[in-house]
Amino acid sequence: MLWSKAFIPTLKEVPAEAEMISHQLMLRAGLVRQLTAGVYEYLPLGWKVMLKVMKIVREEMDKAGAQEIYLPALCPAEIWQESGRWESFGDEMFRLKDRKKREYALCPTHEEVITDLARAQRFSYRDLPQNWYQMQVKFRDEPRPRAGVIRVRHFTMKDAYSMDRDQNGLDQSYLSMREAYKKIFARCGLKYFIVGASSGLMGGSGSQEFMVPSPSGEDTCAVCEACGYAANIQIASSKLQAPKYQDLPLLEVSTPEKRTVEEVSQFLKVPASQLMKSLLYMADGQPVFILVRGDDEANEDKLQKAIGNATFRPATPEEVLKHTGANVGFISPVGVKGVRIIADHLLKDATGLVSGACKDHFHYQGISVNRDLKIDEYADIRTIKDGEPCPECGKPLGLTQAIELGHIFKLGLKYSQALNANFTDEDGTQKPLVMGSYGIGIDRIAACVIEQSHDKDGIIWPAAVAPxxxxxxxxxxxxxxxxxxxxxxxxxxxxxxxxxxxxxxxxxxxxxxxxxxxxxxxxxxxxxxxxxxxxxxxxxxxxxxxxxxxxxxxxxxxxxxxxxxxxxxxx
RNA sequence: CGGGGUGUGGCGCAGUUGGUAGCGCGCUUGCUUUGGGAGCAAGAAGCCCCCAGUUCGAGUCUGGGCACCCCGACCA
Incomplete structure (x- = not known):
C-alpha cells in the first residue's frame, strides 16, 4: 500500500473529546472517527487492526472445535419474551417496529437466537456437544457511552455458545473456551487476569471475566497476590471479622436532624462500625430490610443473589414512610412487623448496635440482633474494601480497576428450559440442553492493546495485531x-x-x-x-x-x- | 436519570461595554527547503448548534430546545 493513496487521517492535536490515551491515539492515528455518542466508524488502519484481532480469535476458536456462524442482528420480540429478557433487559435494548407494527430488537447478545436455532434442530445426544460462534455487531443503548471504543452502543463482539448433554459436558466446554481465551489474549500481546464474576442478566451458575488492569477501567477487582484469588468486586468476599460491642439494654435516644451514618456516629460518639445501616428495598412489590454494618456498603449484585429472582430496587421515600412510619435516616427493622429481613454475615450475633427508631429524629442504642430482631436470613451482601483478608488465605486483598475484555458463563438450563430447547438422550427422554455462553469484545481488545502499549509519540503495536x-x-x-x-x-x-x-x-x-x-x-x-x-x-x-x-x-x-x-x- | 462543562472554517481555540468574525494547525498554488511535525508569498473555506424573543442592530443579552464531553447512578 502506498501512503500517498491511503486514507490515514492523522491528527497533530488531541481532539477535545478524548480523555483516555487509547481513545486519543485511536483518533490521532486515524483508526476511528466518531459518528455520534457511542458509535464509531473504523477507518482503514483501524479496521485492519480489527481484522487482525478477529483472525486470531477465529483461529483459536476453530482450534478449540467451535464452528463459525453468522446470525442476524435484527430479531423478533417473541423469543425475547419467551426468555423473559424482553422485560429484564429494559432500556438497554434497542427496540423498533416494522411497517406492520411488529416488534423487534437489535440484539445486545444472542442467547435467544442461538437457543431458537438449537431447538429447531431437535438434537440427539449423539450430536452433542456443539459450539457455535460468530463475530458480529451488537447493539446496546448504554445510558452513558464513554472512553472511546470501550463503552459504546454499537460494537463488535465474538460470542460463542456451547450446548452439552450434561453438567459434566458443560464443564469441559467451559474449560476449553477458557483455554482458548488465554491463547487469544496472549497472542494479542495483552497482560490480563481472570476473575470470578457475577452472571448478572445472563443467568446461570458461574462465570469468569478476562480483565485488563487499567486506571480507567469500569470494573473493580479484588486480587490476592499471595494465593491468586481474584474476583470482581460484585462477588468478592473476605474473612473480615466484625468488632464486638458491649451488650446493653435497648435505649431510645434523641438524634435531631442526624440522618447519615456519619452524622449519627459523630453525634453519639460511636464508631461507624457500631451502627447498623438499615436499607429498605422493594422486591417484586414487597418491602425487604437490608442490614449491613454502618461502615459497609450493600452490594447490589450480591443482594440480587440473596433476594432471589425478584426484581428489586431501593424503596422510595414515600414507601419508606409507609412501611416504617419514619423518614429515611431514622428507620430500622426494630419493632417493624411483617417485613422480610436480610442481614449481612458480619451482623451475626452482634450486640450494642445503633440504628433508627422508626421515629423521626430518634435512634436506638444497644440493639442486639438476636434479642431485638428476627433475621430471616444471613447472607454476604456487603462490598469488600481494599486490604481486607483474602477469603482463601487470609493475606490482604488489593483492589484494582480493570476493563472487561471477555466473559465466560455457565448458563446451564436457563435458556433451553425457557425456550424448550431439548435433545433426545440415550434413554429416549427429552432433556434441556446444558448451555454455556462466551463473549469477547473485539473493539476493546484493540483499545486495550493501545492502552498497554504506547509511548509519548504514539502507539506501539505488537506485531500480531499491527495494521x-x-x-x-x-x-x-x-x-x-x-x-x-x-x-x-x-x-x-x-x-x-x-x-x-x-x-x-x-x-x-x-x-x-x-x-x-x-x-x-x-x-x-x-x-x-x-x-x-x-x-x-x-x-x-x-x-x-x-x-x-x-x-x-x-x-x-x-x-x-x-x-x-x-x-x-x-x- | 442527577451534577458539571462545551457547542464559532476539517482540527485546536480567541472573540472586549451588543456594531455583522479572527488566530494556530491543516488544505490549495508558487518559490525556497529536505534525517524528527520547515520558511516566505498568495489563496480557498464559517446556516457562529437550533428555534423563538429583546434591540435600529445578536457569535455576544433573555427564554426554550438539541447535541457532545466529564463525574455519578446504571451496565453480559
Missing amino acids: YQVLITLLGDPSSEAGRLALKIHDDLIQAGFDVLLDDRPERPGFKFKDADLTGIPVRINVGEKGLREGMVEIRQRKDGQVSKVRPEEIKLKLQELTAAQIWPGR
Missing part, C-alpha cells in the same frame, strides 16, 4: 534512486508475504517520522540518500528505537530475525 508489519519510509523523491529502491523493497516484501505500507508522500523526513511513530507500525525501514551512499538502509524497531543498518538484499533476512523474536500473524 501493517512493515513501514517503508522513503526519504526523498519517488523518482530518485532511493524512490525506486523503496518501491522495489515494498514489492519484494509483499511478494514474501509481509503486510507493507510505503510512505511515498512528498513530505519532509521529520513529518513522516512523526506519523510513523504515531501509527505505531512495529518495523520501519528508512530508505534515503544518506544511507544509500554507503549502500545501506536502516531498519528501526518502533518499540525500542533500535536501529540496524543492512544492505537492501539483507532486508528479508533481518526481518525474519526480528520475526523470530515476536509473534507475527501466521500465514
Whole structure:
C-alpha cells in the first residue's frame, strides 16, 4: 500500500473529546472517527487492526472445535419474551417496529437466537456437544457511552455458545473456551487476569471475566497476590471479622436532624462500625430490610443473589414512610412487623448496635440482633474494601480497576428450559440442553492493546495485531534512486508475504517520522540518500528505537530475525 | 436519570461595554527547503448548534430546545 493513496487521517492535536490515551491515539492515528455518542466508524488502519484481532480469535476458536456462524442482528420480540429478557433487559435494548407494527430488537447478545436455532434442530445426544460462534455487531443503548471504543452502543463482539448433554459436558466446554481465551489474549500481546464474576442478566451458575488492569477501567477487582484469588468486586468476599460491642439494654435516644451514618456516629460518639445501616428495598412489590454494618456498603449484585429472582430496587421515600412510619435516616427493622429481613454475615450475633427508631429524629442504642430482631436470613451482601483478608488465605486483598475484555458463563438450563430447547438422550427422554455462553469484545481488545502499549509519540503495536508489519519510509523523491529502491523493497516484501505500507508522500523526513511513530507500525525501514551512499538502509524497531543498518538484499533476512523474536500473524 | 462543562472554517481555540468574525494547525498554488511535525508569498473555506424573543442592530443579552464531553447512578 502506498501512503500517498491511503486514507490515514492523522491528527497533530488531541481532539477535545478524548480523555483516555487509547481513545486519543485511536483518533490521532486515524483508526476511528466518531459518528455520534457511542458509535464509531473504523477507518482503514483501524479496521485492519480489527481484522487482525478477529483472525486470531477465529483461529483459536476453530482450534478449540467451535464452528463459525453468522446470525442476524435484527430479531423478533417473541423469543425475547419467551426468555423473559424482553422485560429484564429494559432500556438497554434497542427496540423498533416494522411497517406492520411488529416488534423487534437489535440484539445486545444472542442467547435467544442461538437457543431458537438449537431447538429447531431437535438434537440427539449423539450430536452433542456443539459450539457455535460468530463475530458480529451488537447493539446496546448504554445510558452513558464513554472512553472511546470501550463503552459504546454499537460494537463488535465474538460470542460463542456451547450446548452439552450434561453438567459434566458443560464443564469441559467451559474449560476449553477458557483455554482458548488465554491463547487469544496472549497472542494479542495483552497482560490480563481472570476473575470470578457475577452472571448478572445472563443467568446461570458461574462465570469468569478476562480483565485488563487499567486506571480507567469500569470494573473493580479484588486480587490476592499471595494465593491468586481474584474476583470482581460484585462477588468478592473476605474473612473480615466484625468488632464486638458491649451488650446493653435497648435505649431510645434523641438524634435531631442526624440522618447519615456519619452524622449519627459523630453525634453519639460511636464508631461507624457500631451502627447498623438499615436499607429498605422493594422486591417484586414487597418491602425487604437490608442490614449491613454502618461502615459497609450493600452490594447490589450480591443482594440480587440473596433476594432471589425478584426484581428489586431501593424503596422510595414515600414507601419508606409507609412501611416504617419514619423518614429515611431514622428507620430500622426494630419493632417493624411483617417485613422480610436480610442481614449481612458480619451482623451475626452482634450486640450494642445503633440504628433508627422508626421515629423521626430518634435512634436506638444497644440493639442486639438476636434479642431485638428476627433475621430471616444471613447472607454476604456487603462490598469488600481494599486490604481486607483474602477469603482463601487470609493475606490482604488489593483492589484494582480493570476493563472487561471477555466473559465466560455457565448458563446451564436457563435458556433451553425457557425456550424448550431439548435433545433426545440415550434413554429416549427429552432433556434441556446444558448451555454455556462466551463473549469477547473485539473493539476493546484493540483499545486495550493501545492502552498497554504506547509511548509519548504514539502507539506501539505488537506485531500480531499491527495494521501493517512493515513501514517503508522513503526519504526523498519517488523518482530518485532511493524512490525506486523503496518501491522495489515494498514489492519484494509483499511478494514474501509481509503486510507493507510505503510512505511515498512528498513530505519532509521529520513529518513522516512523526506519523510513523504515531501509527505505531512495529518495523520501519528508512530508505534515503544518506544511507544509500554507503549502500545501506536502516531498519528501526518502533518499540525500542533500535536501529540496524543492512544492505537492501539483507532486508528479508533481518526481518525474519526480528520475526523470530515476536509473534507475527501466521500465514 | 442527577451534577458539571462545551457547542464559532476539517482540527485546536480567541472573540472586549451588543456594531455583522479572527488566530494556530491543516488544505490549495508558487518559490525556497529536505534525517524528527520547515520558511516566505498568495489563496480557498464559517446556516457562529437550533428555534423563538429583546434591540435600529445578536457569535455576544433573555427564554426554550438539541447535541457532545466529564463525574455519578446504571451496565453480559
